[in-house]
Amino acid sequence: MKQFGYTTLTKKSVNIYETDTSLWKELSAANPEFKGCLSCGACTAACPINNSGTTLNNRRTIIELNRGMAITSDAANCQMCNRCSLVCPKGLNTRRIFFELIRKRTEEKQ
Amino acid sequence: MYKFDPFAIPFLIGFAFVIGWVIVRMIQIFIGMPKKDKKRVFVNIFTFKTVRGIGEIISEVLIHHRIWRENKLLGFMHMSFALGWFLLIVTGWIESSLRANGETLPIWQHIFYKYFFPGEHVFRLSDVIKQLMDLWLAVILLGQLIAVLKRFFYRRAGIKIRTRHSRMNRIALTALWFIFPLRLLAESCTASLYGGGGFLTGSLGQLIAWIGDASFITYPMWWAYSIALGVFFCVLPFSRYLHIPVEAFLILARRWRVSDITTINRLETMACSACGMCLSDCPLARNNIAGVQPVYFIERLRDGKATTDDAWKCLQCGRCQQICPVRVHANNLRQELKGSTDRVEFGLDTHKRVLAKRVTLFSGCMGKLTPRTKAAMEKILNAAGVEQTWIDEERDLCCGRPLRFNGNQNTANQKFNELHDAILETRPDAIVTTCPICFNMMKNRFETIPVYHHTDYIRMLIEAKRIDLERSEETLTYHDPCELSRQAEYARQPLKVLNRVGTMLQPEETGEKTRCCGGAVAAIGLNNSERKTLAQETADYLSNRNADKIVTACPLCKKTIAQRSKRPVADFAEIVADALVERE
Ligand code: SF4
Ligand code: SF4
Ligand code: SF4
Ligand code: SF4
Numbered sequence: 001m002k003q004f005g006y007t008t009l010t011k012k013s014v015n016i017y018e019t020d021t022s023l024w025k026e027l028s029a030a031n032p033e034f035k036g037c038l039s040c041g042a043c044t045a046a047c048p049i050n051n052s053g054t055t056l057n058n059r060r061t062i063i064e065l066n067r068g069m070a071i072t073s074d075a076a077n078c079q080m081c082n083r084c085s086l087v088c089p090k091g092l093n094t095r096r097i098f099f100e101l102i103r104k105r106t107e108e109k110q
Numbered sequence: 111m112y113k114f115d116p117f118a119i120p121f122l123i124g125f126a127f128v129i130g131w132v133i134v135r136m137i138q139i140f141i142g143m144p145k146k147d148k149k150r151v152f153v154n155i156f157t158f159k160t161v162r163g164i165g166e167i168i169s170e171v172l173i174h175h176r177i178w179r180e181n182k183l184l185g186f187m188h189m190s191f192a193l194g195w196f197l198l199i200v201t202g203w204i205e206s207s208l209r210a211n212g213e214t215l216p217i218w219q220h221i222f223y224k225y226f227f228p229g230e231h232v233f234r235l236s237d238v239i240k241q242l243m244d245l246w247l248a249v250i251l252l253g254q255l256i257a258v259l260k261r262f263f264y265r266r267a268g269i270k271i272r273t274r275h276s277r278m279n280r281i282a283l284t285a286l287w288f289i290f291p292l293r294l295l296a297e298s299c300t301a302s303l304y305g306g307g308g309f310l311t312g313s314l315g316q317l318i319a320w321i322g323d324a325s326f327i328t329y330p331m332w333w334a335y336s337i338a339l340g341v342f343f344c345v346l347p348f349s350r351y352l353h354i355p356v357e358a359f360l361i362l363a364r365r366w367r368v369s370d371i372t373t374i375n376r377l378e379t380m381a382c383s384a385c386g387m388c389l390s391d392c393p394l395a396r397n398n399i400a401g402v403q404p405v406y407f408i409e410r411l412r413d414g415k416a417t418t419d420d421a422w423k424c425l426q427c428g429r430c431q432q433i434c435p436v437r438v439h440a441n442n443l444r445q446e447l448k449g450s451t452d453r454v455e456f457g458l459d460t461h462k463r464v465l466a467k468r469v470t471l472f473s474g475c476m477g478k479l480t481p482r483t484k485a486a487m488e489k490i491l492n493a494a495g496v497e498q499t500w501i502d503e504e505r506d507l508c509c510g511r512p513l514r515f516n517g518n519q520n521t522a523n524q525k526f527n528e529l530h531d532a533i534l535e536t537r538p539d540a541i542v543t544t545c546p547i548c549f550n551m552m553k554n555r556f557e558t559i560p561v562y563h564h565t566d567y568i569r570m571l572i573e574a575k576r577i578d579l580e581r582s583e584e585t586l587t588y589h590d591p592c593e594l595s596r597q598a599e600y601a602r603q604p605l606k607v608l609n610r611v612g613t614m615l616q617p618e619e620t621g622e623k624t625r626c627c628g629g630a631v632a633a634i635g636l637n638n639s640e641r642k643t644l645a646q647e648t649a650d651y652l653s654n655r656n657a658d659k660i661v662t663a664c665p666l667c668k669k670t671i672a673q674r675s676k677r678p679v680a681d682f683a684e685i686v687a688d689a690l691v692e693r694e
Contacts, residue, residue, distance in 0.1 A: 033638040046505030048475060079525060080512040081475035082631050086669045091638055099516060099634050 005050045012029065020066030027100055034097065036090050037062045043084035043094045049077050057086050058094045065097070075101035111343035113226050113385065118218035121336040124343025127218075131347045133354045139376055147368045154366040163365035167358045172196055176435035180387065181268045183256065186383075191286075192354075198246040205239045224297045224311075225332050229304035244308030246596070249291050258287070270372035271395050273386030273405055275350070282349035285342035292338050296331035299324040350384035350409075357381045357436055371453050377444055379436045382408040388430035388440070391619070393626055394423065397647060399640050404430050404440035407504075409444060410619025421447045422635030424687045425644070426515060427626035428596040444632075457599045459553040461560035465574050466539030468497045469567075472529070472552075474510055474545035476665035482680075483665060484545050486687035487564060494576040494689055499536045508530060509551040515632040526551065542567045544683065546593035547631060553598070563594060565604045565663045565682050572607060578691040584612040586685065587657040589648075590624035591664035604663060604682055611689040615655035625651060629670030642674075660687050 028034050043058040050056050056077045064071050078098040085094050140148070154160070158382055161538040169175040172193045173260035178185030199221075203542075206215055208224040209231050219226045260267045275283065279430055294311065301315025302324045302515050318324045346352060360377040368374060388404045389395050400423040407420045434440070440451050470493070473484055484500070489500045501507065507529045510522035533541060534554065542560045543549050549563040571577050595601035601621040610612055619625055628644030636644075649671050652660050660675060662668050663682040 031637060036638075044480070048478070048508070052506055076521070077321060079475070079508045079510075079521075080516040080518075080631065080634070082512060082629070082666070083475050083479060085475070086479055086629075086666075091642065091673070092637065093634065093638060095354065096634055102518075 005044070005053060021068035022067070022110075023104075024065040024068065027097070031093070031096060031100070033090075033092055034062060037092060039063060039091060040089060042087045042089060043092075046083045046087040048081065048083065049079060056098075058097060061101075062094075063096055071101070073098070075105070078102075112216065113219065114216075115218075115222075115225070115332075115334045117225075117336050118222060119336070120333075120340030121221065121343075122218060122340075124340035126354075126627050128343040128346050129578075131231075135347075135380075136359055138613065139373060140288070142376075143368065143373050144370050145631040147370045147373065150368060151363075151366050155377070159365045159367075160362065163362045166361050166365070170361065170435070171357050172268050174435065176437075177385070177387070180433060180435070183267050184260075184269075184385075184387075186254045187253045187260070190249045192616075194246050194250035194253060198243065198250065201239060201246060203244050205236075205243065208239070210236065218648075221310060222332065224300050228300045228306065230306040240306070240312075241308040244310035244312070245288065247294060262452050264458050265573070269386070270390035271386075273384065273389055273448070275384065276343060276409055278349045279384060279409075282342060282345045285338050285345065286351070288338040289335070289342060291516070292335040294334045296328070299331050302575070303328060305445070307376050338517075350382070351382045352385035354434065357383070359427060360436070371442060371446070371451060374375075374439075375443055378436070379408055379411055379443065381436050382434075382438050383436060384409060387433050387435060391429050391433060391623070392648065393425065393429070393628070397640075399423070399636070399643065404434065404438055404443075407440065408443065410436065411447070416447055419635060421517075424635055425626050425628070425630035426632035427592040427630055429592070429626065432596050432622055435517060437616065445514070448515075448662065450514050450517065450519045452519070454511075454550050454597060455554065456597060458566065459561045460562075461558065463570065464498070464540055464560060464676040465570055465576070466560075468499070468536075468538050469540045469542050470499045470501050470533050470536045470538035471564075472501050472507070472509075472533070472541065472543040472548060474502070474543060474548040474665070475506070475512070475667065476547070477543075477545045478502070478506070480544075480665040480668055480681060483571075483668075483683050486681065486683035487544060490568060490571070490577060490683060490688045492691065493693070494571045496571075497577075499538065501529075501533055501536060505656075509545075511547050511551040512631040514551075516634055526555070530556065540567075544665065544681070546591045546598060547666065550593055550597045563598065563600065565594070565607070566600060568683065568686050569603055569607050572610075572686075577686075578693065579611050579689040580691045581610065581688065582612055582689060584659060585615050585657040586612040586659050586661050587615050587617065587652050587655045588620070588682075589627065589652050589660055589662040589667055590621055591662060591667045592624060592626050592630070594625050594663055595622050608661060608682070611685060615657045617651055617655055621652075627667040627670040629663075629666045631666065645670050645674045653677050658683070 005071050039059055041059045044050050048058060056073045061071055061073045074097040078095055080095055082095060085092065088094055122187045163235050174185055174188040174192060177188050202223055203220050209227055217230035265271050297307060297311040298314035298318055301311050302318035307315050348415050356377060360381045363377055382404060386405050392403045394400045400419050402420045402424045410416045410420060421444060424444055426444060428441055431438060431440050477483060508525045509529055510525035538559060541556060541559055542564050543552060544564045546563055553561045586608055588605055590601055605614060627648050628641055653675050660671060660677050660679045662679065663680055668681055669677050
């Protein structure tokens with residue numbers, strides 16, 4: 001069996017008055033499909049970059065965005081191979097999350 | 111016999127403008143070329159390459175041979191305008207020169223010959239030339255009639271989707287459509303007053319003379335004709351008709367082996383004729399998903415207004431560039447927009463072909479999702495007695511192509527170098543990959559080692575009689591992956607192999623005309639439902655032939671089609687492995 005390279009989230013409480021979900025609102029407005037994520041983790045399990053021991057984690061990123069938490073994945077690591085989308089039971093364009101994050105970051109830099 | 115008349119001024123202004131504009135632009139492009147390519151131009155300019163280039167200019171810019179091949183009616187239409195007009199100018203020039211009898215005439219007296227030399231003139235060949243001139247004009251007018259009818263009955267003309275042109279293009283088109291009827295009227299009116307003219311202008315002239323006195327409209331007609339020419343020339347550099355001069359330069363640049371991608375991209379941007387041939391077979395146009403086909407995209411690119419959709423919604427399946435009569439490589443233009451400046455070559459690996467003893471195999475990111483392909487390959491190679499190493503069995507490697515498609519060339523290069531070094535460490539005699547996307551990235555990049563796509567390698571094994579196949583009763587539909595059939599130009603051969611093991615039921619659009627499965631690693635901007643629509647369309651299209659199995663040769667195609675089709679989908683290697691005959 002392959003180690004999926006992630007563990008379940010440690011117990012954490014989220015203070016909804018302090019979190020900032022503006023990024024999620026923006027991204028999910030442009031890509032409403034992300035709202036359909038089941039958090040099943042198939043994408044992360046299939047991701048070669050996650051498997052090679054980085055923090056890149058689609059499922060977790062979607063959850064973090066949704067809850068307005070700090071994002072632990074480095075989007076720049078994604079190699080855009082599309083494996084995550086192919087295994088997603090909902091057929092979501094999962095790598096786009098990272099693509100959009102990269103785009104946002106380069107836009108902010110300019 | 112030097113004469114001038116102010117009506118020629120609009121034409122002269124337009125003509126000078128367009129010539130000046132093209133010369134300035136081409137010099138700019140030449141200056142912008144890297145040294146290496148400038149040298150190539152000088153080395154190749156006085157060789158046979160130029161002659162071949164001129165031959166291609168005649169067959170493409172004038173005759174439009176590639177359009178003929180796709181659609182006879184459109185081919186005739188384009189040819190009648192281009193070749194007809196060209197012959198009209200050349201024959202007219204000969205006519206006026208013969209008439210001038212050794213004297214040199216200024217350009218307007220050549221162009222408006224009938225105005226400056228009205229009536230019947232007798233000189234050598236004058237009768238033949240007179241009729242020829244009218245014949246060319248008639249051919250152009252016939253082409254124009256088709257063009258007008260095509261606007262209304264475009265489906266009859268074999269055009270599935272109509273192009274919506276920009277304002278500049280419409281102005282230019284209107285001017286162009288006025289030119290030839292005005293010329294006909296101007297010459298006929300002149301003929302009605304002074305006689306002369308061939309079977310068209312002469313007869314029409316007699317008719318006009320019979321109706322009444324045309325002297326009051328003749329001069330305005332010449333003005334109108336000259337103005338139409340002037341307007342056309344003045345808007346030409348800003349419209350699609352820019353392709354007329356630029357395509358010739360593009361053909362020459364290619365013949366002279368100019369390799370700088372930016373130079374070729376600039377020329378191709380200007381050489382697109384907005385003919386709209388790329389529209390009909392684009393899956394995004396057929397399904398009304400996005401208007402990012404080259405005909406629109408390049409127009410925006412010229413104006414510096416390319417959109418994010420242009421970059422991120424196109425599948426880069428290459429169907430449009432395959433059909434393009436100008437051979438505009440829209441994928442390269444899109445890659446440039448995304449920040450990638452190197453191109454992926456067409457064709458197969460060019461190294462000497464060897465049936466190696468030790469091969470290193472690479473599944474690629476997608477290939478890891480289709481383990482059956484790997485198992486089948488192992489079986490085939492074992493049967494053929496080839497020593498194999500699977501490079502990404504334990505770890506994940508990436509060829510970097512997906513990153514290139516998504517705008518990060520630097521990281522892509524790092525990924526590729528990692529893969530390159532890992533493969534070299536295994537000291538293979540040949541490299542085989544089961545993914546056509548990886549194949550296109552890897553070919554010709556391993557110094558002396560040949561790289562094969564597995565379909566190609568298996569075919570070599572069969573031809574060398576290293577494995578034997580047995581025919582079965584199965585019916586198969588082969589889906590050509592875009593990356594294999596178009597980018598690697600490897601389209602007919604897999605079918606030949608499959609023909610030996612089963613009965614092929616091919617859909618109409620096959621080979622290099624194949625439809626994209628909808629999975630494409632580019633097109634990150636497509637959302638869920640758009641992808642679904644595309645994949646469903648192709649899956650249905652392939653299932654239509656009711657074959658027992660759909661066969662493909664790309665892990666991405668396989669996954670994408672399998673998710674949407676009711677019929678089982680198998681890789682090429684699986685089919686061959688099933689048909690293997692054990693040797694004692
Ligand atoms: S596209 Fe990115 S996130 Fe998805 S599997 Fe590939 S590397 Fe992982
Ligand atoms: S595979 Fe799809 S549904 Fe499952 S967590 Fe990933 S994105 Fe969400
Ligand atoms: S890209 Fe090619 S096919 Fe498309 S409009 Fe331009 S010239 Fe025609
Ligand atoms: S590459 Fe494919 S999807 Fe993109 S414009 Fe051309 S035909 Fe359409």
